[in-house]
Amino acid sequence: MNQASPDRYYNYDDLTRLLHDWAARFPNLLRLESIGRSYEGRDIWLASVTDFSAGPDHEKPALWVDGNIHSAELCGSTACLVLLHRLLHDGASDPKLRQVLAQRSFYVCPRVNPDGAEWALASPPKLTRSSIRPYPYDEEPIGGLKVEDVDGDGRILTMRIPDPNGPWKICPDEPRLLIPREPTESDGEYFRLLPEGTFDNFDGYTMKPQAKKERLDLNRNFPGLWREEHEQPGAGAYPASESEVRAVVDFIARHTNIGAGIALHSYSGAFLRPYSYQSDDSFIADDRWIYEKIGAKATELTGYPAVSAYHDFRYHPNEIITGALDDWLYDSRGLFAWTVEIWSPQRQAGITDFRLFDWYRNHPHDDDRKLLAWSDRTLGENGYVDWYPFNHPQLGKIALGGWQPLFSFWNPPQPLLAKEVSPIVDWLIWHAQLLPRLDWLDVTATPIGHNVYRLHAVAQNRGWLPTYISKVGLRKKLSRGVTFEITPPANVNILEGDRRIVATELEGRANKNCAPFGWAAVGVDPTDDRVGASWIVSAPAGSTITVSASHERAGTIRREITL
Numbered sequence: 104m105n106q107a108s109p110d111r112y113y114n115y116d117d118l119t120r121l122l123h124d125w126a127a128r129f130p131n132l133l134r135l136e137s138i139g140r141s142y143e144g145r146d147i148w149l150a151s152v153t154d155f156s157a158g159p160d161h162e163k164p165a166l167w168v169d170g171n172i173h174s175a176e177l178c179g180s181t182a183c184l185v186l187l188h189r190l191l192h193d194g195a196s197d198p199k200l201r202q203v204l205a206q207r208s209f210y211v212c213p214r215v216n217p218d219g220a221e222w223a224l225a226s227p228p229k230l231t232r233s234s235i236r237p238y239p240y241d242e243e244p245i246g247g248l249k250v251e252d253v254d255g256d257g258r259i260l261t262m263r264i265p266d267p268n269g270p271w272k273i274c275p276d277e278p279r280l281l282i283p284r285e286p287t288e289s290d291g292e293y294f295r296l297l298p299e300g301t302f303d304n305f306d307g308y309t310m311k312p313q314a315k316k317e318r319l320d321l322n323r324n325f326p327g328l329w330r331e332e333h334e335q336p337g338a339g340a341y342p343a344s345e346s347e348v349r350a351v352v353d354f355i356a357r358h359t360n361i362g363a364g365i366a367l368h369s370y371s372g373a374f375l376r377p378y379s380y381q382s383d384d385s386f387i388a389d390d391r392w393i394y395e396k397i398g399a400k401a402t403e404l405t406g407y408p409a410v411s412a413y414h415d416f417r418y419h420p421n422e423i424i425t426g427a428l429d430d431w432l433y434d435s436r437g438l439f440a441w442t443v444e445i446w447s448p449q450r451q452a453g454i455t456d457f458r459l460f461d462w463y464r465n466h467p468h469d470d471d472r473k474l475l476a477w478s479d480r481t482l483g484e485n486g487y488v489d490w491y492p493f494n495h496p497q498l499g500k501i502a503l504g505g506w507q508p509l510f511s512f513w514n515p516p517q518p519l520l521a522k523e524v525s526p527i528v529d530w531l532i533w534h535a536q537l538l539p540r541l542d543w544l545d546v547t548a549t550p551i552g553h554n555v556y557r558l559h560a561v562a563q564n565r566g567w568l569p570t571y572i573s574k575v576g577l578r579k580k581l582s583r584g585v586t587f588e589i590t591p592p593a594n595v596n597i598l599e600g601d602r603r604i605v606a607t608e609l610e611g612r613a614n615k616n617c618a619p620f621g622w623a624a625v626g627v628d629p630t631d632d633r634v635g636a637s638w639i640v641s642a643p644a645g646s647t648i649t650v651s652a653s654h655e656r657a658g659t660i661r662r663e664i665t666l
């Protein structure tokens with residue numbers, strides 16, 4: 104495994120070996136821990152990455168990155184592994200990256216849902232939305248269509264069933280494709296489409312998919328605006344009821360140095376930002392403007408649009424999503440958070456002008472031809488399968504064929520994986536550098552009498568984001584100001600000033616306008632990125648005092664000063 108490439112689809116055992124191998128080879132850069140166990144008892148791995156020789160991870164501002172909370176969205180795991188590989192292998196040679204690792208931490212959870220991913224990677228794949236825990240009923244489903252590989256070729260395809268009342272007909276120009284039957288059309292050859300499978304207790308005419316035994320969606324189980332089952336199916340019994348979600352929530356809540364969080368999903372080729380459940384009219388404008396700047400960089404690097412989930416990524420215009428990780432991170436934790444939907448088969452096929460979900464409901468037939476041509480060129484046997492006759496044990500003469508979505512629509516095929524995730528990794532590393540970061544401007548001790556000194560410490564925020572990260576965080580008082588503390592030895596007396604002084608939050612540069620028009624109030628640059636504290640102490644000359652400045656989001660710095 105020593106030369107293992109990160110850009111392939113790893114099963115759980117290989118993923119575990121790879122992470123342990125990296126932890127053993129790069130002990131100064133990567134520490135691996137299990138943050139919890141999945142429903143089936145698999146460890147959920149978390150890699151803390153930073154230059155540990157330059158300080159512990161929790162004393163530096165950090166970026167959270169996770170992948171594969173949804174079972175079949177395997178390329179999210181890959182992007183995490185490519186990020187880790189980049190940090191570990193280029194961290195020593197690239198001066199910029201070396202600086203990033205000295206000043207920031209990365210918390211990377213490559214596979215939040217290892218059970219579901221293991222099912223997706225099985226042959227044939229067993230596809231479920233996320234957790235494999237039976238929910239809401241722990242019972243075997245009865246009746247309906249059981250999705251399975253009926254002809255034993257290792258694939259789950261689509262059944263094309265001849266039916267005079269079917270909604271589809273064969274496209275006259277391209278017989279591999281199906282097109283809708285016209286509203287008034289009759290007397291032709293029509294078809295009904297269903298996933299490959301067999302019917303439990305088949306009555307000869309009822310064809311509907313069997314209710315799934317596993318109906319959880321882990322990305323509806325986060326706290327914040329979690330909703331009950333009757334409002335949002337699959338959200339779980341209570342917020343963070345699922346062990347995988349609890350592991351993530353608990354880790355993030357304990358690591359207040361996390362200033363941004365990115366959840367890697369697939370597919371669509373889009374950067375989604377909060378809110379999922381309300382319009383931008385409810386967004387704090389200053390935060391939205393920062394989101395737009397971060398999103399513009401994401402688009403520049405990847406070509407993916409950066410959009411509001413509510414406005415541009417709703418499965419149905421009358422429905423909303425709540426209980427997603429990014430909404431919890433932004434609205435309850437005050438962090439800038441995104442859901443990245445990696446990969447767009449449409450764009451691969453040359454379809455550029457489309458609205459993400461509306462496209463499925465309605466798009467030009469020519470788009471289907473473009474996708475088919477792209478599949479023929481690029482995917483071969485893993486993409487669109489031409490229809491072939493099959494004698495189904497219950498349905499008789501049907502055909503099998505159509506899209507195999509797992510490594511065509513839902514994830515990039517292996518050869519395109521590295522190219523697709525690489526610019527996303529560029530953006531993740533860029534994003535980590537936006538976080539606020541405390542640094543000293545000055546620490547001095549001035550004698551003002553016999554064995555009496557005035558200590559003065561000034562800290563500054565050298566990051567782009569303010570220490571409080573977002574206005575929603577500021578409004579909710581999710582962090583306190585920069586906190587100064589002195590640790591004097593026993594022979595030092597503090598005459599004036601508290602040992603611990605909580606000062607103000609510090610601004611960054613993120614709220615500045617695009618040009619310096621000096622007559623507007625926003626055009627002046629007050630030193631709101633600096634704050635100081637002072638003490639008067641009495642101590643014998645030569646005594647050493649440690650001064651620290653810390654902030655939950657912006658890190659901890661220390662300076663020893665000898666009187």
Ligand SMILES: [Zn+2]
Nearest residue numbers: 173176368369
């Ligand atoms: Zn997803």
